[in-house]
Amino acid sequence: MHSKVNSHCKKEKKNVMMQEVKVDVAIVEEEEEQELTSMxxxxxxxxxxxxxxxxxxxxxxxxxxxNSNYVRLSEKFAEKSQQLRNMKGEELQGLDIEELHKLEKSLEAGLSHVLETKGERIVEEITSLQRKGDQLAKEIEQMRQQMMEMSKSQKHVVADSENMVYEGLSSDSVTSLCSFVSPTHDDDSSDTSLRLGLSLFR
Known part of the structure; x- marks a missing residue:
């Protein structure tokens, strides 16, 4: 009987220990999981x-x-500004003979380029004026031709009008008109005949 009790107690202790181990394992796993999350x-x-x-x-x-680009551009701007002032004849006191010689050559080259460009512009303007002159002469010739055509047309109209007037007169009237304007009459009769002849057209 005593041995059964001892055996039962041992089992209970074993169960308790197993439960404690499970709890410890769960705690350790939870702690490890927390540590992993923290990591x-x-x-x-x-x-x-x-x-x-x-x-x-x-x-x-x-x-x-x-910053490097800004510094580089600032230095370049200062250099070009100084060159421009020197080309204007300003701040030449600090230049030595060699620098002045270089400046002189640069100005000569610039002047040569300016003169060359100026010559090109003059040639372009002359060519443009020649083209305009040729165009103007062509337009004048066209206007002259038009005026000649208009003059011819007016002459045809006048001739047609005279033909219509003569066609409207009888042969006797035309004969009378011709006799009135004949140069064989004296001045008075010529004036009278001219007036009579003109009255026929009214």
Whole structure:
């Protein structure tokens, strides 16, 4: 009887120990899971921080490049401004003989280019004026031809009108008209005949 009790107690202790072990395992698993989650969050924050650092470094490099370009352009602008003032004859005191010689050559080359360009412009203007003159002469000739055609047309109209007048008169009237305007009469009779002849057209 005593041995059965001891055996039962041992089983109970064993069960209790197993339960405790299960609880301990569950706690350990939960702790490990929490640690893994914390590690993942830590890694994610680290990656984000690394990305931010990379962006910052990239922005810093771009800023350095922009600053370098600005400095280079500023120096070039200052150099060109000084050259322009020298070409205007300003601030020549600081130039030595060699620099003055270079400036002289540069001005001579510039003047030669200016004269060449000026000559080209003059030739272009002369050519343009010649074209305009040729066009004007052509238009004048066309107007002259038109006026000649109009004059011919008017002569035809007058001739046709005279023919119509003569056709409207009898042969006797035409004979009388011709006798009135004949140059064999004296001045008085000529004037009278002319007046009578003109009255026939009214």
């Amino acid at each position: 993942e969050e830590l890694l994610e924050r680290h990656n984000q921080h690394s990305d931010n650092i990379g962006k910052l470094v990239h922005s810093s490099l771009e800023l350095q490049i922009e």
